[in-house]
Amino acid sequence: MGVYTTEAIVVGYRDFREADRILTLFSPERGKIHAVARGVRQPRSPLMAGTQLFSYSKFLLVEGKNLDSVSQCELKESFFKxxxxxxxxxxxxxxxxxxxxxxxxxxxxxxxxxxxxxxxxxxxxxxxxxxxxxxxxxxxxxxxxxxxxxxxxxxxxxxxxxxxxxxxxxxxxxxxxxxxxxxxxxxxxxxxxxxxxxxxxxxxxxxxxxxxxxxxxxxxxxxxxxxxxxxxxxxxxxxxxxxxxxxx
CATH class of the missing domain: 1.20.1440.120 (Recombination protein O, C-terminal domain)
Incomplete structure (x- = not known):
């Protein structure tokens, strides 16, 4: 499985299982990406800030057969307003x-x-x-x-x-x-x-x-x-x- 880094905006999501979330990201290099953020809905998850709707973040993703996985993300702009x-x-x-x-x-x-x-x-x-x-x-x-x-x-x-x-x-x-x-x-x-x-x-x-x-x-x-x-x-x-x- 490959690992890649990309900037992306969270343009959609849906909750998955007890604590996961499937994100729809939009990236300049790869376009629309679907990726699972495991454990993101748990309190104090390090992925929480960078994976909210509209967040603009730098992602480290692992390629998967059906879905990529978010390994890390660094928030660049939250658009909380x-x-x-x-x-x-x-x-x-x-x-x-x-x-x-x-x-x-x-x-x-x-x-x-x-x-x-x-x-x-x-x-x-x-x-x-x-x-x-x-x-x-x-x-x-x-x-x-x-x-x-x-x-x-x-x-x-x-x-x-x-x-x-x-x-x-x-x-x-x-x-x-x-x-x-x-x-x-x-x-x-x-x-x-x-x-x-x-x-x-x-x-x-x-x-x-x-x-x-x-x-x-x-x-x-x-x-x-x-x-x-x-x-x-x-x-x-x-x-x-x-x-x-x-x-x-």
């Missing part, structure tokens, strides 16, 4: 599930890793989490190869988009002439389209001060979330919890 706040915790869990669903096993991507690490730092300070969610969703889809065409009509290539529809099926915007190509396309305003373009063009941290009306936020949620769910082909379980706490 996320876990202490119910809203941030819910959004963080949703972001982590989107990452897990959209990533294949052992598909390495340093760019996606750095993007998600930046997401966690921003999640500790971002005020409007609804805007952050739409930004994360669209940017993650683009990084995973599902970038929508929103700078011209996806069907005819026309750029004079006076009235705009967004088609998740076709993967982009439709002009009025082409809207019949998808009868489920969602009509969006030019303002909402402008925000979507900003999200794709600007860096994540440049959008932290973005202020939007509730109407625009609702438009973006309808269009972008429909696009995400179409690409993933299933609804994340954490989205239901996120919708529940938003009503509190």
């Amino acid at each position: 996320i876990r202490e706040d119910l809203d941030r915790m819910a959004y963080g869990a949703y972001f982590a599930e989107l990452l897990r669903i959209s990533t294949r096993e052992c598909e390495k991507s340093e760019e996606v890793f750095r993007f998600f690490l930046k997401t966690l730092f921003l999640l500790e300070v971002w005020e409007d989490l609804k805007i952050m969610a739409r930004t994360f969703e669209l940017k993650l889809m683009a990084l995973q190869g599902f970038k929508p065409q929103i700078f011209c009509c996806v069907n005819c290539g026309g750029k004079g988009l006076e009235k705009v529809w967004f088609s998740s099926i076709l993967g982009g915007t439709l002009c009025e002439k082409c809207k019949s190509k998808d009868n489920k396309a969602i009509k969006i305003s030019k303002e909402a389209l402008s925000v979507m373009r900003q999200i794709l063009k600007k860096r994540f941290e440049e959008l932290i001060e973005l202020k939007l009306s509730e109407d625009i936020k609702n438009e973006l949620k309808e269009a972008i979330l429909d696009f995400v769910l179409h690409q993933l082909e299933r609804k994340p379980r954490t989205l239901c919890f996120l919708e529940e706490i938003s009503m509190l």
Whole structure:
């Protein structure tokens, strides 16, 4: 059995047996890794701090036939502010599930890793989490190869988009002439389209001060979330919890 070291973020876990936990880690070199942390739920376990959800740690792992095993871990960043706040915790869990669903096993991507690490730092300070969610969703889809065409009509290539529809099926915007190509396309305003373009063009941290009306936020949620769910082909379980706490 081989032994290897990697930095990784804990993006999920489930309890196993009496004191163990099976972790889902995301590493820049190895992508998504499943590993068992033995005895981690026991009091004073040396693995506890570095294996909590969202923890960014340096891991020493032993390769196994079905599951790797965590031998040691050194905490680099705990992101405890996320876990202490119910809203941030819910959004963080949703972001982590989107990452897990959209990533294949052992598909390495340093760019996606750095993007998600930046997401966690921003999640500790971002005020409007609804805007952050739409930004994360669209940017993650683009990084995973599902970038929508929103700078011209996806069907005819026309750029004079006076009235705009967004088609998740076709993967982009439709002009009025082409809207019949998808009868489920969602009509969006030019303002909402402008925000979507900003999200794709600007860096994540440049959008932290973005202020939007509730109407625009609702438009973006309808269009972008429909696009995400179409690409993933299933609804994340954490989205239901996120919708529940938003009503509190």
